[in-house]
Amino acid sequence: MGAFDAIRPYDDAEVPAVLARLLADPAFLDTLTHFRFPRLAGALGWLLKPLIAYRLRREFADVHTVALLQDKLENYVDHSIEQATDGVTYAGLEHLRHGSAHLFLANHRDIVMDPAFVNYAVYHAGLPTPRVAIGDNLLQKPFVSDLMRLNKSFIVHRSISGRREKLAAYQLLSAYINHSIRDDAQSIWIAQAEGRAKDGDDRTDSAILKMFHMSRKQEPFAEVIQALRLTPVSISYEYDPCDLAKARELYIRASTGSYTKTPGEDDQSIALGITGYKGRVHVQFGTPIQQVPEDARQLALAVDQQILGNYRLFPVHYLAYAAWAEREPALPVPEAEQLFSTEELAKAKAQWQKRLDNCPAPHRPYLIGQYAMPVRNQYRVKAGLPL
Incomplete structure (x- = not known):
């Protein structure tokens, strides 16, 4: 047994056996079924799970290294990002x-x-x-x-x-x-x-x-x-x-x-x-x-x-900072209107308002703070002030 076996990632030699174990794991297949077919998983899970397992076995049949696995997963990651x-x-x-x-x-x-x-x-x-x-x-x-x-x-x-x-x-x-x-x-x-x-x-x-x-x-x-x-x-x-x-x-x-x-x-x-x-x-x-x-x-x-x-600051960060009770007036933070186009800012304002509307009033100061804090921190760095 290696010194790091309890914590290390799996190596190439272990990939086929672990994949086989995963594709026979009822909990894993159940999670995939609920994720992929949330409305049908309850009534038709008994049918969908073996179909999903069969499809995955075919798709990953030639995967026997970590690099090949990551090549396969790239499509899923790209799709999720899109x-x-x-x-x-x-x-x-x-x-x-x-x-x-x-x-x-x-x-x-x-x-x-x-x-x-x-x-x-x-x-x-x-x-x-x-x-x-x-x-x-x-x-x-x-x-x-x-x-x-x-x-x-x-x-x-x-x-x-x-x-x-x-x-x-x-x-x-x-x-x-x-x-x-x-x-x-x-x-x-x-x-x-x-x-x-x-x-x-x-x-x-x-x-x-x-x-x-x-x-x-x-x-x-x-x-x-x-x-x-x-x-x-x-x-x-x-x-x-x-x-x-x-x-x-x-x-x-x-x-x-x-x-x-x-x-x-x-x-x-x-x-x-x-x-x-x-x-x-x-x-x-x-x-x-x-x-x-x-x-x-x-x-x-x-x-x-x-x-x-x-840290990349987007329009929403400046909108939140302008509404933040803990903003620092001495910091030279410009208004969002000075940095972004009218179209970009209008889109951000609509999305920000939607988030505020969905947030219970007592929670809103904490929502605003999440987006405002990176502005304060970055402008403190720019000004050479202690963090």
């Missing part, structure tokens, strides 16, 4: 060195689509897709774990409660990330902080940066980080399909002091994040950090300068 976005743009790929692995550290708004859009950009640029960090809290069903690990995901154990067990889990995670980049020459995607930034405030957790160093503590912090080629990535959504649910959660937390997820809530967020309307999406790859400070907090600030500074 259906749920008004287009995806990406920039900064010239910063990536061909033949070198990178540690992509990204802001986190959507459970599945954040790494999917990074993969989309890298794949279409002809570069190898990264291995993707995913929390074990999202892998409650065995078929979900199989699906994710087939698609180059590795597991971050977040459900462990004991201090010693947590330390061992993060030590293993650190060793795996370093091994992937230094030995396997395979890039890594990981979020800048645990959990999605539901309030729109994209900040790097210095504990994540310290974790990268944990398995190589005998070496200087700056040298370890530099060897990983840490590259900040900004993922910008014009509209967040989960924005109303996030506003509700923030309201409940503010009102009661806590929030407890209902069973299946993560599954609903994943489905809505994949299928919900996002408007335009932009992925900006920053420059790999060369001058690495020895202090993790200073490094977090350097990462934030890029992630926040490179």
Whole structure:
């Protein structure tokens, strides 16, 4: 048994057996049936499930490597993007060195689509897709774990409660990330902080940066980080399909002091994040950090300068900022009318009003804050003000 077997993605030799297991899994087939035929799944599920399994077995019969699987999945990803976005743009790929692995550290708004859009950009640029960090809290069903690990995901154990067990889990995670980049020459995607930034405030957790160093503590912090080629990535959504649910959660937390997820809530967020309307999406790859400070907090600030500074602001962000009770009058933020055409702004105003109308009044300040926060952060970066 290998040192990383408990968390690593599946390798090529495992692909056929895992695919066969998936296509015989009743829970997986039931989920696919409800997703593909929501109105018929209840009454005709007994008929549809074997038909779906048969079709998938034929479609994936020649898939025996991870690369071939990703080639097959590309059509599904492209279709999803066409259906749920008004287009995806990406920039900064010239910063990536061909033949070198990178540690992509990204802001986190959507459970599945954040790494999917990074993969989309890298794949279409002809570069190898990264291995993707995913929390074990999202892998409650065995078929979900199989699906994710087939698609180059590795597991971050977040459900462990004991201090010693947590330390061992993060030590293993650190060793795996370093091994992937230094030995396997395979890039890594990981979020800048645990959990999605539901309030729109994209900040790097210095504990994540310290974790990268944990398995190589005998070496200087700056040298370890530099060897990983840490590259900040900004993922910008014009509209967040989960924005109303996030506003509700923030309201409940503010009102009661806590929030407890209902069973299946993560599954609903994943489905809505994949299928919900996002408007335009932009992925900006920053420059790999060369001058690495020895202090993790200073490094977090350097990462934030890029992630926040490179975030693509759409008209809705400026509309929200203008209505935000916490906006900062001293910041030189222009009006939306100064930046966007009349036609583009009219479309944004209609979509924004629709979202406001669908949001209960007590939740609206939290909805507005989600879209306004990136404006404040970016203009603070531009003005050289502390974040």
